[in-house]
Amino acid sequence: MNVLASLAPAAAAPALAAPDGARAGVGSVLLWVALPYVAIAVFVLGHVWRYRYDKFGWTTRSSQLYERRLLRIGSPLFHFGILVVALGHVGGLLVPDAWTDAAGISEHTYHVVAVALGTVAGFCTLSGLAILIYRRRTVGPVFSATTRNDKLMYAVLALTIVLGLAATVAANIVGGGYDYRETVSPWFRSVFVLRPDAEPMAGVPVLFQLHALSALLLFSIWPFTRLVHMLTAPVGYLTRPYIVYRSRDERLGAAPPRRGWERTP
Numbered sequence: 001m002n003v004l005a006s007l008a009p010a011a012a013a014p015a016l017a018a019p020d021g022a023r024a025g026v027g028s029v030l031l032w033v034a035l036p037y038v039a040i041a042v043f044v045l046g047h048v049w050r051y052r053y054d055k056f057g058w059t060t061r062s063s064q065l066y067e068r069r070l071l072r073i074g075s076p077l078f079h080f081g082i083l084v085v086a087l088g089h090v091g092g093l094l095v096p097d098a099w100t101d102a103a104g105i106s107e108h109t110y111h112v113v114a115v116a117l118g119t120v121a122g123f124c125t126l127s128g129l130a131i132l133i134y135r136r137r138t139v140g141p142v143f144s145a146t147t148r149n150d151k152l153m154y155a156v157l158a159l160t161i162v163l164g165l166a167a168t169v170a171a172n173i174v175g176g177g178y179d180y181r182e183t184v185s186p187w188f189r190s191v192f193v194l195r196p197d198a199e200p201m202a203g204v205p206v207l208f209q210l211h212a213l214s215a216l217l218l219f220s221i222w223p224f225t226r227l228v229h230m231l232t233a234p235v236g237y238l239t240r241p242y243i244v245y246r247s248r249d250e251r252l253g254a255a256p257p258r259r260g261w262e263r264t265p
């Protein structure tokens, strides 16, 4: 199978050209070609800038010290939900339907599993986010620690999630179904294989279009918000030793010492 051809169906045609030879309109090129590259550039260069100039501000600015009860429910609900949503996007946007067909997965099976998983994960994400925002507003010290930057970030994040969920529910559950793998996905891949093609986005339902545009806005503000913590998930927390501030004991605990747990002089 020609892998590149299946990644970008318009690869053989000149970029931006419609199948009948008509060229995509200027507005369409601005929205679906220029804007995505601006968002990608701001996302990448913004992170480099943030790391170089605000290394010590690269943090979640955790508010766990102020409140734990709501955080313990809202945070896992949001984070596990968004993880499944993200995996769903990788499958739905990056994997061409020709590949799932070749793997013997019928369009119907793919669709049922994707909509069911996506909807459950989307609602978990949204309810987790609702709890986190409610907590921010109602718990005094957490509200005091919330900046204007945070408020903007929460608004754009919530907008993106609500629009994604609304598009899924409206198209698949209320409406008769919409195969975004024929339109949104080829457009998305065309941007990444550097053969941008605005054409597939032309007839896409408006909720999907607004969802993709709000996601581009989210990616553009991402490096300047606390969302940077996503790139530095503290995986080391799982294996690092607890911090021992002071101990007179010769031996720390009953377990034999392990690598990384040695005493500091």
Ligand code: HEM
Binding pocket: 084, 085, 088, 089, 092, 093, 114, 115, 117, 118, 119, 121, 122, 125, 157, 160, 161, 162, 164, 165, 166, 167, 168, 172, 180, 184, 188, 208, 211, 212, 215, 216, 218
């Ligand atoms: C340009 C980037 C993006 C594109 C092209 C895109 C596209 C899509 C599409 C086509 C769907 C419908 C899936 C279906 O009907 O089964 C969807 C759903 C959804 N999207 Fe996005 N999306 C993008 C970024 C994001 C981001 C950054 C978030 C979250 C912060 C997000 C959150 C959601 C949610 C919650 C749903 C509904 C549940 C689900 O299907 O997983 N999307 N998106």
